[in-house]
Amino acid sequence: MASPASPYPAGSAAFPHRGLVGIAGLASHEIRFLLDEAEQWVRLNRLPQKRDDRLSGLTIINAFFENSTRTLLSFELAGKRLGADVVNMQVAQSSMKKGETLIDTATTLNAMHADAIVIRHHSSGAVQLIADKVDCPVLNAGDGQHEHPTQALLDALTIRTAKGEFNGLAIVICGDLMHSRVARSNILCLAALGAEVRVCAPPSLVPSGIEAMGCTVFTDFDKALDGADVVMMLRLQMERMTGQFIPSPREYRHLYGLTQERLVRAREDALVMHPGPMNRGIEIDSNVADMADRSAIIRQVEMGVAIRMACLDVLTRKVRGTEGWQ
Amino acid sequence: MASPASPYPAGSAAFPHRGLVGIAGLASHEIRFLLDEAEQWVRLNRLPQKRDDRLSGLTIINAFFENSTRTLLSFELAGKRLGADVVNMQVAQSSMKKGETLIDTATTLNAMHADAIVIRHHSSGAVQLIADKVDCPVLNAGDGQHEHPTQALLDALTIRTAKGEFNGLAIVICGDLMHSRVARSNILCLAALGAEVRVCAPPSLVPSGIEAMGCTVFTDFDKALDGADVVMMLRLQMERMTGQFIPSPREYRHLYGLTQERLVRAREDALVMHPGPMNRGIEIDSNVADMADRSAIIRQVEMGVAIRMACLDVLTRKVRGTEGWQ
Amino acid sequence: MASPASPYPAGSAAFPHRGLVGIAGLASHEIRFLLDEAEQWVRLNRLPQKRDDRLSGLTIINAFFENSTRTLLSFELAGKRLGADVVNMQVAQSSMKKGETLIDTATTLNAMHADAIVIRHHSSGAVQLIADKVDCPVLNAGDGQHEHPTQALLDALTIRTAKGEFNGLAIVICGDLMHSRVARSNILCLAALGAEVRVCAPPSLVPSGIEAMGCTVFTDFDKALDGADVVMMLRLQMERMTGQFIPSPREYRHLYGLTQERLVRAREDALVMHPGPMNRGIEIDSNVADMADRSAIIRQVEMGVAIRMACLDVLTRKVRGTEGWQ
Numbered sequence: 001m002a003s004p005a006s007p008y009p010a011g012s013a014a015f016p017h018r019g020l021v022g023i024a025g026l027a028s029h030e031i032r033f034l035l036d037e038a039e040q041w042v043r044l045n046r047l048p049q050k051r052d053d054r055l056s057g058l059t060i061i062n063a064f065f066e067n068s069t070r071t072l073l074s075f076e077l078a079g080k081r082l083g084a085d086v087v088n089m090q091v092a093q094s095s096m097k098k099g100e101t102l103i104d105t106a107t108t109l110n111a112m113h114a115d116a117i118v119i120r121h122h123s124s125g126a127v128q129l130i131a132d133k134v135d136c137p138v139l140n141a142g143d144g145q146h147e148h149p150t151q152a153l154l155d156a157l158t159i160r161t162a163k164g165e166f167n168g169l170a171i172v173i174c175g176d177l178m179h180s181r182v183a184r185s186n187i188l189c190l191a192a193l194g195a196e197v198r199v200c201a202p203p204s205l206v207p208s209g210i211e212a213m214g215c216t217v218f219t220d221f222d223k224a225l226d227g228a229d230v231v232m233m234l235r236l237q238m239e240r241m242t243g244q245f246i247p248s249p250r251e252y253r254h255l256y257g258l259t260q261e262r263l264v265r266a267r268e269d270a271l272v273m274h275p276g277p278m279n280r281g282i283e284i285d286s287n288v289a290d291m292a293d294r295s296a297i298i299r300q301v302e303m304g305v306a307i308r309m310a311c312l313d314v315l316t317r318k319v320r321g322t323e324g325w326q
Numbered sequence: 327m328a329s330p331a332s333p334y335p336a337g338s339a340a341f342p343h344r345g346l347v348g349i350a351g352l353a354s355h356e357i358r359f360l361l362d363e364a365e366q367w368v369r370l371n372r373l374p375q376k377r378d379d380r381l382s383g384l385t386i387i388n389a390f391f392e393n394s395t396r397t398l399l400s401f402e403l404a405g406k407r408l409g410a411d412v413v414n415m416q417v418a419q420s421s422m423k424k425g426e427t428l429i430d431t432a433t434t435l436n437a438m439h440a441d442a443i444v445i446r447h448h449s450s451g452a453v454q455l456i457a458d459k460v461d462c463p464v465l466n467a468g469d470g471q472h473e474h475p476t477q478a479l480l481d482a483l484t485i486r487t488a489k490g491e492f493n494g495l496a497i498v499i500c501g502d503l504m505h506s507r508v509a510r511s512n513i514l515c516l517a518a519l520g521a522e523v524r525v526c527a528p529p530s531l532v533p534s535g536i537e538a539m540g541c542t543v544f545t546d547f548d549k550a551l552d553g554a555d556v557v558m559m560l561r562l563q564m565e566r567m568t569g570q571f572i573p574s575p576r577e578y579r580h581l582y583g584l585t586q587e588r589l590v591r592a593r594e595d596a597l598v599m600h601p602g603p604m605n606r607g608i609e610i611d612s613n614v615a616d617m618a619d620r621s622a623i624i625r626q627v628e629m630g631v632a633i634r635m636a637c638l639d640v641l642t643r644k645v646r647g648t649e650g651w652q
Numbered sequence: 653m654a655s656p657a658s659p660y661p662a663g664s665a666a667f668p669h670r671g672l673v674g675i676a677g678l679a680s681h682e683i684r685f686l687l688d689e690a691e692q693w694v695r696l697n698r699l700p701q702k703r704d705d706r707l708s709g710l711t712i713i714n715a716f717f718e719n720s721t722r723t724l725l726s727f728e729l730a731g732k733r734l735g736a737d738v739v740n741m742q743v744a745q746s747s748m749k750k751g752e753t754l755i756d757t758a759t760t761l762n763a764m765h766a767d768a769i770v771i772r773h774h775s776s777g778a779v780q781l782i783a784d785k786v787d788c789p790v791l792n793a794g795d796g797q798h799e800h801p802t803q804a805l806l807d808a809l810t811i812r813t814a815k816g817e818f819n820g821l822a823i824v825i826c827g828d829l830m831h832s833r834v835a836r837s838n839i840l841c842l843a844a845l846g847a848e849v850r851v852c853a854p855p856s857l858v859p860s861g862i863e864a865m866g867c868t869v870f871t872d873f874d875k876a877l878d879g880a881d882v883v884m885m886l887r888l889q890m891e892r893m894t895g896q897f898i899p900s901p902r903e904y905r906h907l908y909g910l911t912q913e914r915l916v917r918a919r920e921d922a923l924v925m926h927p928g929p930m931n932r933g934i935e936i937d938s939n940v941a942d943m944a945d946r947s948a949i950i951r952q953v954e955m956g957v958a959i960r961m962a963c964l965d966v967l968t969r970k971v972r973g974t975e976g977w978q
Contacts, residue, residue: 045765048971051737057377059403070739070760077711077764080737085377085406089395100603108396108602112403113371276760277752301763308478319374320870383703385729411703411732415721426929434722434928436728437953439697645700 001292018129019116019137020127021148024189031192034310035157040176040307042157055084058115058316063089063105064141065121069275071141075118078308084115101189102126107116110134117314124181133298137315139308145179150311151275152185154303156193159230160302166193172224172266173215173236174200175257175283177247178207182275183234187197187213200224202256204245221256225265231271233258236283258284263294270307271296343462345442346636346637347454348473349514357518358638361483367632368483371407375492381410381645385641389415389431389608390467391447396602396627397467400402401444410441427454436460441642445469450507465634465643471505476637477601478511482519482628486620487629488597492519498550498592500582501525501560501609504533504570509560509602513539526550528582530571547582551591558599559584572603575608584610588621597622671768671789672963673780674799675840675960683844686962687809694809697733698928707736710767710968713742715757717773722928722953723793727770754778755785762786765969766832771795773823776833776960789967793962797831802963803927806955808845810948811882813955814923818845824876824918825867826852826908827935828888828897830859834927835886839865852876854908856897873908877917884925885910888935901934908968910936915946 023031044050060079072088102121109117112134116181117138117186119127126254131138142148156166163169171190177183177199190197191214199210200218206230211217218224223233236252247251253259258272272288272295280286289295349357386405390398398414405412428447436459437444443464445453450470457464468474481490485584489495497516502511503525516523516541525536526544533628539544544550551557562578572578579585584598598614598621607611617622667746671776696702712731716724724740731738741761752772761769762785769790771779774797784792792799793940808818815821823842829835842849843866852870853864863869870876877883886902898904905911910924924947932938941947 003903047510047709048767048973049709050711050765057373057375057407059407061375061399069743071766073739073761075738076739080707080739082892083404087399087402087406089399091395098353102608104602104604104606105626109399111624112399112631113376113628115374143748264721276756278756280753280756298759301760302765305764381697383701383733385702385733387725411729413725413728413732415725417721428933430928430930430932433950434953435725435948438725438957439954441700628718645702 002232019131019139021131021138021140021147023149023152023185023192024147026149026189026192028192028194031153031189032305033157034153034314035160035313036268037305038157038306038310041078041307041309042303044318045302045305045309048227049080050307051083053082053083054313054320055079055082057078058084058319059113060084060088060116060118060312061089061112061114061143062092062118063120065119065126068120068142070166071120071231071304074304075139075141075297075308078305078312080322081305082309082312102129106130106133110136115319116312125245126322129224136175136319139315142181144181145184146181147185147188148181149185149189150227151182153311154300154307155186155232156189157262157272157273157303159190159195159271159298160271160295161299163229166190166195169229170198170227171195171232172198172200172218172228173232173234174221174224175237176205177201177207177210177234178245179237180234181192184213186216186232191215194277198224198228200256202246202252209281220266222262225262228270230273231258231263232264233284235275235277236279248277253282257282257286260285260287260290263288270294273297275298275300301304333577338414342425343410345457345465345641346475347457347464347466349475349478349511349518350473351623352475352515352518354518354520357479357482357515360479360633361486364479364483364629364632364636364641367635368487368629369480369629371628371635376407377409378407379409380639380646381405381408381441381642383647384410385439386410386412386442386444386638387415387435387438387440388412388444388467389417389435389446391417391445391452392468394446394468397446397630400627400630401465401467401634404631406522407631408635408638412637414575428455428640430458432456436462441645443636448455455550462645465637465641468507470507471510472507473511473514474507475511476630477513477649479507479597479637480626480633481512481558481601482515483633484599484626485516485521485597487625488622489555492516492521495521495634496524496546496557497521497556497558498526498554499558499560500547500550500563500584502531503527503536503560504531505563506560507626510539515542517541523555524550528572528578531547548588551588554592556599557584557592557599557612561601561603562605575605579608580635584614586611589614596620599623599626615620653921661860671781671783671791671967673790673792675692675801675804675837675844676799678801678841678844680844680846683841686805686959686966689966690805690809690955690958690962693733693811693961694955697954697957697961703735703790704733704811705735706962706965706972707731707734707767710736710971710978711765712736712738712768712770712794712964713741713764714770715743715761715762715772717743717771717778718794720772720794721954723772726953726956727791727793727960730957730964733957736964745888748920750827754781758782758785761857762788765779767971768964791963792834797836799837799840800833801837801841802956802959804832804841805963806840806952806959807884807925807927808841809955809959810925810952811847811923813951814948815881818842818847821847821881822850822879823847823884824850824852824870824874824880824881825884825886826873826910828857829853829862829886830857831889832886832895836865839867839882843867850876852918853909854898854904860934872916873884874914877914880918880922882923882925883910883915883918885936887927887929888931901931902960905934909934910940912937912939913950915940922946925949925952927952
């Protein structure tokens with residue numbers, strides 16, 4: 001979508017002029033640019049004094065319409081470490097359900113002169129709806145079953161840190177593909193970066209047409225794992241664990257859980273990933289999740305703060321009048 | 327109450343020595359002073375770098391005993407943009423219901439050396455009770471059916487910005503006058519500033535003796551609107567919508583909702599206001615609320631942050647040893 | 653436990669290498685050092701400009717798995733006044749109950765590069781469990797029926813400020829000794845400091861073997877009070893008020909409530925203390941709690957912020973490369 005000559009044309013739909021609503025619409029060089037930017041924040045965050053003041057005086061509002069302790073913490077730390085004034089609006093457990101429309105909430109936040117709004121919402125498309133109504137960049141922190149772009153970016157950074165380039169990597173994403181915004185964003189991101197993406201789920205949880213996103217579909221986890229460089233497990237949502245979609249958690253683990261025995265089918269140095277929080281003993285066994293040399297699960301959390309710092313920095317460059325990426 | 331010779335005598339009950347508990351007790355020049363002060367913050371808030379450090383090192387506690395996402399956000403941003411350390415205590419959804427008395431809570435906050443305490447409480451008079459027990463200024467962010475002074479100030483600033491002076495302006499306030507602290511504070515404020523205040527409600531929702539506050543009472547909305555310069559709609563609380571006070575939301579809209587047809591009775595350039603959150607299609611129609619040239623609803627939110635910055639600044643001048651308003 | 657020659661040996665279990673999990677394991681000179689350190693913060697907090705930047709750029713996470721408005725506020729203010737980036741994670745009312753293990757939560761917080769984690773948890777031992785899994789110091793803000801060390805330290809500072817040295821002081825702790833982490837930490841702390849500690853409770857609420865912690869047990873409150881210098885009342889938890897442990901609140905007050913008549917048995921200048929929030933008219937009468945010259949209850953709150961500042965400062969000295977206490 002971006003031409004080689006003019007790398008950041010006005011037509012770049014999702015980024016950065018209107019924020020970061022999804023991986024869809026990002027060119028691969030835009031993704032790589034964000035990964036490159038994040039590396040300075042990985043280094044900063046490992047120092048005792050992890051503060052940069054480039055967002056000083058800017059206002060970031062984290063508007064979470066759906067509970068998410070760890071994603072909220074990650075965004076809050078990212079904003080504060082960049083020196084911004086950060087305020088959280090946790091609607092799920094609060095009162096802004098007085099019948100106000102989502103658009104009225106959005107224009108209210110906008111009128112308080114936010115410089116970036118981070119939104120998590122239970123409805124697919126809610127973030128785009130808000131982004132269309134406000135003047136500042138909007139970051140999607142997960143909307144319904146649509147996208148969770150910063151999760152995909154932090155996963156990509158984790159993989160790149162461990163494996164180098166994406167070309168030639170076979171990456172398996174296993175779990176509830178039907179309902180997972182993490183899966184959607186990751187497929188789009190990793191495919192754009194040139195990896196071979198294999199997705200795997202019980203037949204009842206494979207959305208039709210998913211191949212068009214740039215992946216190969218498996219329903220046999222053992223086959224999907226064959227020679228894989230990265231195994232990314234998805235969280236099984238409690239509400240899907242009974243009936244309709246899977247027979248039982250025990251059955252699920254038997255067929256789609258990442259066990260030590262099963263991991264042998266992947267490459268000897270295959271990386272194990274999970275976006276958290278984990279259901280230990282269901283989609284992933286503890287002895288796999290805790291492998292010191294192979295599991296990148298803790299590293300993913302660390303990369304999360306860095307990626308969010310990169311996004312907040314890059315998306316607010318225009319308002320700060322900073323040269324470079326606009 | 328303030329004599330011309332000594333503009334800020336010790337006897338000025340509500341402000342600023344004990345904080346801002348209500349509009350009642352404020353002299354009109356005190357109101358005007360706060361509006362004047364707020365204008366610098368309106369300008370600052372429109373800049374990318376909207377930070378002033380005059381409250382650096384001061385502690386502001388937002389103690390909200392009643393849920394209010396947008397008012398809390400507004401106060402939190404106001405404090406942070408002035409450089410204060412801001413902490414929120416959201417009691418409605420928390421644990422300080424262990425049987426502790428309100429006064430014990432107040433003295434506890436005081437012992438933590440707050441420099442200003444912002445309070446929202448469901449009981450009328452609770453804010454004054456707390457103000458009497460603490461050493462620092464207390465700001466009323468809404469108490470029961472008593473007052474909501476910063477709402478009235480932000481409304482006055484919005485009107486002044488659009489219309490200039492208050493003398494000669496006919497301002498209609500329509501809705502649940504009986505239970506609305508917004509109405510009370512606005513009547514007191516606008517009457518003190520010299521406007522002609524018309525209030526309008528169903529007969530069951532007109533408190534007796536309200537005329538003594540300086541307004542004219544209407545029960546026919548069409549008549550109240552005749553030649554009005556400003557139309558301020560009040561939010562209809564859900565719990566009043568059935569039975570007792572009004573027959574039904576539909577009936578209410580028919581008689582007291584601001585529709586496009588009805589607005590024609592006001593002046594051609596009449597300003598439309600609502601404190602939010604709106605019940606679209608009940609007390610106000612969407613095509614009125616969203617009129618780009620007439621609706622000031624979004625502007626009210628913007629003025630809210632500026633007014634709260636002005637109040638926090640002015641009320642903490644004494645502790646900061648700053649000359650001027652004391 | 654610490655030898656005079658080498659004051660801070662590697663074997664000092666609880667402090668400061670792994671944070672502050674309990675008073676148990678602290679040497680008396682370590683306790684005194686923290687009290688001494690806190691005094692500068694008592695002075696700073698009384699100034700309008702109460703900000704020190706020594707923790708600038710450091711991240712403090714307050715992870716509260718159990719509701720506690722006042723303790724959370726106290727820690728939040730302590731961190732902010734030292735210039736740290738403070739984030740709160742209130743799990744009790746949030747979502748991190750998705751089945752994630754406590755250890756996974758701990759390693760997640762750790763991966764975000766916290767420099768200190770403050771934890772309140774309803775299970776005894778949970779804080780130590782977390783402390784063993786993270787790289788940064790952990791502060792116990794109360795865990796189950798185990799310890800609440802900063803409460804004991806703030807109580808000790810309050811007593812020292814009023815009474816000078818601890819030798820020769822008779823201190824009564826009265827209330828639910830069985831379930832109180834406040835009592836446990838206070839007994840350990842005050843005994844280590846050289847005071848005579850008398851504990852008093854209904855027989856059903858005296859844990860067996862409590863004398864081994866360095867105190868004398870009473871079940872008759874009048875006898876315990878005889879000639880006491882300090883009377884520290886414990887909060888009676890609502891859930892213990894009926895049946896099993898005490899017959900009724902009224903009966904409890906009759907035998908173990910601090911009334912004006914009963915206080916006469918203590919020394920004329922005996923200090924009255926309570927960790928708050930108080931059940932007025934049950935464990936303590938209002939005319940005692942509010943004695944201007946004798947009650948230190950408000951002072952305890954003030955000392956709380958100072959003690960927490962001292963702990964956060966001292967515990968992060970190692971990561972900040974500061975000389976002195978390591």
